[in-house]
Amino acid sequence: MNHLLLLLAWLLVIQPVTTTPEAVTHPAQTNQAAPDHFTSKVSLLTHAFEKLMDLEPSLDSKMQFISLDWQMTDWKLSEGERNELIHHFHTKYGVEILFDSYQQLKEKNKLDPKTNSLYGILLNIEKLEIHSPDSVTVTGGKYRSPLGAAGMTATWKKTKDGWEIVKLSDHWIS
Numbered sequence: 340m341n342h343l344l345l346l347l348a349w350l351l352v353i354q355p356v357t358t359t360p361e362a363v364t365h366p367a368q369t370n371q372a373a374p375d376h377f378t379s380k381v382s383l384l385t386h387a388f389e390k391l392m393d394l395e396p397s398l399d400s401k402m403q404f405i406s407l408d409w410q411m412t413d414w415k416l417s418e419g420e421r422n423e424l425i426h427h428f429h430t431k432y433g434v435e436i437l438f439d440s441y442q443q444l445k446e447k448n449k450l451d452p453k454t455n456s457l458y459g460i461l462l463n464i465e466k467l468e469i470h471s472p473d474s475v476t477v478t479g480g481k482y483r484s485p486l487g488a489a490g491m492t493a494t495w496k497k498t499k500d501g502w503e504i505v506k507l508s509d510h511w512i513s
Contacts, residue, residue, distance in 0.1 A: 379472070379497060381420045384409065384464070385427055386495065386502040387477045391462045392432075394481045394489035395512060402483075404459030406437040406444055412467045434459065441482065456484035473497040478509070488513045 388407055392399075405428055416424075425436045437444070441461055444450060450457045466478040473496060480490030494506040 379502070380414060380416060381423045383475060383477075383495065383497075383502055384414075384416075384424060387464060387479060387493070388424075388428070388462045390491070390493065390504065391464075391479050391481045391489075392460070394491065395487070398460060398481060398483040398487045398489070402432075402434055402459045404435040404437055404449065405432060406439045406449075406459065406461045408438065408440050408461060409464040409467075410440050411463070411465050414467065454484060456487070457482065459483075470494075486513060 384407070392405070407424060407428070421438065428434075428436045437449075437459075439447065439449075439461075440463075444457060444459075444461065449459065461482040462479065463482060464477055464479040466476075468476040470476065474494065476492065476494045478490070478492040480488060482488045489512045490509070491507060491511070492509040493504045495502045496505045497503075
């Protein structure tokens, strides 16, 4: 049911109104703070954002930036942790790395006002549920335009080699 509602919401975005990804989703704010014993924030965010980046590769054409947004959660990163994310994604994709929401990107003129299409990619983690230090559920999406977006909910488990998806659900594309 949530999958259909989210798809319907994205389809409604097609209308020429000022709807943003934030207006379409209403993430819960519970159980999202990274407890002190959760030491794998950067590793998990890197894996989760990479999995979001893998969604709909056709959205990546001529991207000028990637914005990593987890502002809907309570997670705070140090400057060093943010620099780790910047280094990883800039090295791999060769574009500017930002930490802005859709609204911030809009204010910075990072989208075409005629089409509401971003000049880059917004990767947005909407919800984090920590089950244990080794198990987390992440809900997020990849957004380029009202007609170019995808998302998923995935449960991750920490292994000796990093993080691995053990359950993928609510995968959607607009």
